Ligand SMILES: *[C@@H]1O[C@H](CO)[C@@H](O)[C@H](O)[C@H]1NC(C)=O
């Protein structure tokens with residue numbers, strides 16, 4: 313009896329110690345058993361924060377758009393540098409005034425009103441930014457034309473967005489003149505951003521803008537805009553066919569603008585844009601994201617691997633963007649003693665292979681690589697927010713709120729037919745952990761897929777029905793991904809970048825990576841070509857050799873044999889002086905596939921992999937004939 317009280321105290325104390333020790337140990341325990349718990353939390357906290365903000369903007373009347381966000385930044389720090397370009401600095405206030413001039417001039421000259429679509433045809437320069445802002449202040453959606461395209465393709469892009477006005481940079485006059493007759497026929501107003509121009513049918517707006525008033529535009533001019541209004545048309549750079557104009561709503565503009573924040577970018581950062589502004593990476597994640605953060609943008613006409621780090625040092629750049637191959641280009645530059653002498657702390661982008669990613673970190677120091685997966689028009693996206701190399705993201709509680717009808721999923725895909733595999737009931741089939749499948753995202757009110765302007769057929773192609781249950785509707789990303797047992801998401805391939813040979817799937821990017829390990833090869837573009845009398849496609853590669861090097865027939869063969877199964881090794885090699893790429897450095901394949909491997913039609917040197925001889929041999933007419941007549945077994 314006497315003992316009871318102290319014992320009780322003791323038990324109490326013991327309990328408390330356990331609890332406290334437990335609490336103290338909790339981080340360690342979590343780290344051991346849920347290694348990504350904290351990173352999950354930080355990410356979800358940031359993502360939820362963005363979601364909440366988006367909801368607030370949605371409900372505001374009038375709608376709070378990115379223009380209002382820009383005006384807020386102007387008020388907050390008018391003198392702060394907004395854009396640095398070729399040695400000139402433009403403050404927030406200056407860009408605001410310039411955009412007012414553009415808006416005032418266009419309002420009086422062209423009579424532009426809210427909702428009129430205007431196509432912009434200019435390169436990366438500050439004027440791009442204030443011309444777009446001017447249009448946005450008038451409530452006019454802008455179609456961002458790729459300034460590299462010409463003639464038929466240019467006309468196609470212009471036509472599908474339904475614009476009535478085209479604004480072009482002075483140096484692109486020739487390209488405009490080429491399609492001028494067609495534009496005239498449609499009654500399109502064409503403005504050139506120059507002071508004088510003598511071409512009939514092209515008006516110069518340079519003077520008018522320079523003389524226009526810089527007084528602010530009344531927000532009432534854009535009062536009908538809401539979250540689902542189209543803000544922009546951005547063209548998806550197809551490696552196949554003509555580009556498609558994706559509708560970019562204000563909701564999408566906001567959502568993409570948050571990516572910088574989710575990656576940890578602040579208002580103090582100096583953001584380096586060297587990707588084209590006509591794409592979503594440069595425009596939405598870069599420019600619009602920087603407006604959202606209120607930071608400084610260092611803008612460059614185009615990416616240059618040799619200038620890259622000098623630029624970073626000169627401007628104290630802290631955040632960089634990458635896409636496709638640019639990280640590899642950087643890694644391919646000769647090593648320098650000052651490779652780590654820079655302030656870059658974050659890199660945001662997509663499409664880097666794990667080995668390049670590792671090499672990049674080894675060489676250029678600790679940089680947070682925010683590798684993300686998203687499509688301009690898509691309704692699903694991931695971001696690598698943990699410290700795992702090579703992943704594009706992670707499935708967390710946020711992405712699987714409801715398990716029986718998940719928002720995103722991977723489904724079995726038939727590479728040969730290029731369509732999802734379906735079961736007896738006609739529904740798509742789930743893939744297992746670690747298995748590659750087609751990524752689909754449920755189309756809902758909150759995750760819409762608006763599609764492409766003037767192209768109902770392509771829009772329809774991206775909609776996939778009967779995925780989980782009859783009658784449901786999903787966005788078909790056209791991308792093959794894989795999710796491992798720890799819920800990490802890996803990008804595998806684009807549909808179409810994989811071909812089938814001898815019943816096996818060959819991922820072209822994987823083969824290209826191996827080819828680039830060969831000493832003499834600088835770049836490789838891998839694809840599959842048809843051979844008469846054979847199912848599927850056989851591997852072929854167009855390669856560019858390193859400066860002054862010859863194609864090494866034996867070594868190439870042995871490197872490939874070391875890393876790739878027979879069916880994946882390119883049987884044909886085509887040597888080219890340069891490989892054709894799209895504006896975002898994606899390899900162009902369609903033409904190469906069509907041209908095949910016929911030495912009578914192709915001027916470039918061609919080689920054939922002679923397996924018994926363990927080397928590549930020049931592809932002669934005789935060999936070609938024997939292949940077609942099936943005397944040589946493939
Ligand atoms: C970069 O940072 C250094 C040191 O912090 C500073 O002295 C220099 O003026 C900065 N350069 C620019 C262009 O802002």
Ligand SMILES: *[C@@H]1O[C@H](CO)[C@@H](O)[C@H](O)[C@H]1NC(C)=O
Nearest residue numbers: 680681682696697698699700
């Ligand atoms: C993504 O992974 C890399 C691993 O190299 C890591 O450094 C980085 O912090 C990760 N995430 C983000 C958002 O930066």
